[in-house]
Amino acid sequence: MEMEQNDQSVTVVITQVVKPGCETAYEAWLKDITSVSRTYLGHLGTNVIRPQLGVRNEYVIIFRFDDYKNLKMWMTSRDREYWLNQGKHLVESDPNVQQICGLEAWFSLPGQPLKTPPRYKIALLTWGAVYVLINILSTFLVPLLRGLPHLIISLIVTIIMVVLLTYVVMPRVSRFFSWWLYPKSRKFSN
Structure with missing residues (x-):
């Protein structure tokens, strides 16, 4: 470990x-x-x-x-x-x-001590969020960046993706799927 x-x-x-x-x-x-x-x-x-x-x-x-x-x-x-x-x-x-x-x-529950769900749940939700975000960015952002070198496009897309994942997407995804990520925690909080 x-x-x-x-x-x-x-x-x-x-x-x-x-x-x-x-x-x-x-x-x-x-x-x-x-x-x-x-x-x-x-x-x-x-x-x-x-x-x-x-x-x-x-x-x-x-x-x-x-x-x-x-x-x-x-x-x-x-x-x-x-x-x-x-x-x-x-x-x-x-x-x-x-x-x-x-x-x-x-993956943390607001207002509660940090508890992490099983890694397979983290991996599945992260993959889903990345999949959706990369497709949205590829569809709407990449065409606007045409003409730039490929490495610069990748740099811009990955920076935007990490910022969105960290500050916008994953906090909402973890809250929305809290019933699945933390089934025992929800039972105790009701």
Whole structure:
């Protein structure tokens, strides 16, 4: 398993509930710890999803690293330990930390801890979305790009496809097919 993780980027999703009244101090702490994480080898980015009234009451912090080894360096670092200790008084409990790899990050239930469905379900839905998108882009976009070199057309199409998959298509597909992806989770949420 570890060998597989070393060959691909790794994402860690951390959820924390901030104590009421500590939001401003938590935001400052969050800025500091994410700044430190950027100094670590292999850091690919950090995203923060803030609480939304009535939807989600926790902060979701997403750290991406280029491989498992570099992620582990950050996760076991003294810097991270120091900053976690500095922020303990701002949160209601220890953070929930989940590690995911590859396409699994596209498949999460909003407002719930990250659970990934079986890989065959991820593969089928990803294939379906890519199939539909590539045909739509080939039909409507590629004719507009005629005259450009083939590699430039491929570059433009793949950039648009990845952006659409990541920000538009897969979040909607995973919500629409949540009954199939997470059958047990839906039973408990009703």
